[in-house]
Amino acid sequence: MTANEHLIRDLVEKHGTNRTALIPILQGVVETKNFISDTDMTEIAKELDLSAAQVFGTATFYSFLSTEPLGKYVIRVCKTITCDMHGKRTIIQTIEEMLKIKVGETTPNKKFSLLETNCLGWCHEGPAMLINEKPFTGLTHERVHDIISDYISKL
């Protein structure tokens, strides 16, 4: 059995084979390896007696269930109107310049991915972003510079 099959077998053991287990299992895969591959999906479909298209449909519906490989740190900048008006564009520009990638891309060393996201619920402290699970708010050019530098130095 491959490591992937082990991972899915463990998740199925934990969450069961009911259709309601699908999302927790998909989340579990993302937690471990950052994205869900096509073979992960067919493996899950087999375990839950679903069709592969059904698993694909659920995985592609949720933006936090990525179906493409992402970097170790996934930066998600809030794209909704309040953050936009608070200067989201500058934040994205700063990150793009620092990491030399555009929105939707991953750095060649697979450490960072830059994405946009829907409302994070931090409208009162926008612009806001997430790095993996951690929110950062009240962002400015300088603050983002410091945060990203911090992460780069952590590598």
Add this chain to the structure above:
Amino acid sequence: MSKKINLTIDGIQVSVDEGTTILDAASKLNIHIPTLCYHEDLCVAGNCRVCVVEQENSRTLPAACAMPVAEGMLIHTNSGKVRVARKHIVELLLSEHNADCTKCYKNGICELQSLASQMLTGDHMFLDLVPDKRYTIDRFNSAIIKDDSRCIRCQRCVRTCEELQSVSALGVAYRGNKMKISTFFEHPLFEVVCTNCGQCVNRCPTGALIERNYVDQVWDAIYDTSKHVVVQTAPAVRIALGETLGFAPGKIVTGKMVTALKRLGFDAVLDTDFAADLTIIEEGHELLERLKSALVDKDPRVALPMATSCSPGWVKFLEHTFPELLPNLSTCKSPQQMFGALVKTYYAKKKKLDPKNVVSVSIMPCTAKKFEADRPEMRSSGYKDVDYVLTTRELAIMITQAGLEFEKLPDSHFDSIMGASTGAAVIFGTTGGVMEAAIRTVYELVTGRDVPFEDLNITPVRGTEGEVREATLLITKTKPEFRFLEGVELKCVVANGLAYAKQVMQNVKDGTASYHFIEIMACPGGCLGGGGQPIPTNKEIRAKRKEAIYKEDMGMPLRKSHDNPDVQEIYKDFLVKPLGHKSHELLHTHYTPRKRY
């Protein structure tokens, strides 16, 4: 008795059962509310919103297909608010729809087009988003074409594939403005678990899912004077073709269909029913041989129960879903393919034709037959046994193109040879029919007597929609050579629709059911509800077609496959005996395990 609910629709009082939707209540008053995502065969989705109505004292416009009636409701189905809302809804759908109607296969029979025409859309209220959408078309399949640029995401196909067929080759993927109907990872249909049953094609309101049509290729063959073009017609075509050409559902148009085919220019108009009778002979003997091996020789390798193999959607479903049960599938080819193999061998020889100049065309109620004809195994004559498969709908197109007034055509008879048939072959078109036809023959083979049912009507195996029908038949007073069947209760099961097929085969796999003989048809109601049949097809229409099939059976002078004179002749002249060498070469096949994932 359920509780009655009183409400008022467009000022008219109506009293209906509790739980009735506004849509059904209005239809009782002969008020037609437009729908798109709604389909009688499927669960309510309520996602297109075209059926919105106005409810007094309600802020929003409820969807009539989804909203149950309530006491004292005041509904307006045609108020100004409703009309504007519906028009905007259709216009919004059109803003994302490739409305290049004159280039669309569904031109003239598209539900979206007909609503747009009804609502006089055309003042371009909304931006045309089609150029930015990067829609894709999947044309890689021999049976079904999926064109996302015409899709309105009503999800009838998704519900069909899941609820009726339990296949779910199609699902809903992505979200919001990126949402689309997709296979797994957007693979082409031929790479996924799609069985080509075409039930989605039959229900698609637009041109997003259509059959691959071979109309022009068939015309070219007809025009080519060096070719001898033979056509065969499946049992379920003759009871449905009329619907597209001016008749009400349930009309038997066998004679007119034959005349039309002759007028189109086919060199010989023959009958798949002949091959259906032949299938019964081969399959009946195969069943007896399997029973003998199991009961007398105690051969552990023999697979029982034996399942019918006439429905290509079902065959592919089994290949994907239960590949370990493929030995249970009868090795008999479907009637279409038996016919095809014989046209380019037996028929060509008899008619002194070079098989390379014979073009074999079949008219089928089915889209999966197109895939079946393309299987690499289906070349036992040394050529492609069936060159082109047309659906009932494609034949209707050809008849219209030729300018034939179908309703006024006189009746004529099938040509010979391979044109004779029996009532047993006709009922292949309905669920339970193959089982009944097989029992009529097998019982007589084994006992020398007719089946013990009035008028040969074996009603216990006549399947119905939405159920798995089980029946047993006690065999007594057998002929000496079939003594091993004396006192045996032949256990039969009949299912239609792949969701029910899955149930039956799961039971077989788990060992919780013990059958001898299984009949499965991929489509609801059997071939009469096939994916290639006229649109619309729904429960009521299927019931009428079924009635017509049994009527046609009762009206036939011969009702048992082994009485078919052309079948008797072919054994005498060519095949020698059932399951003989020639049969194995031409009439039997093998199957390919496929992946479900």
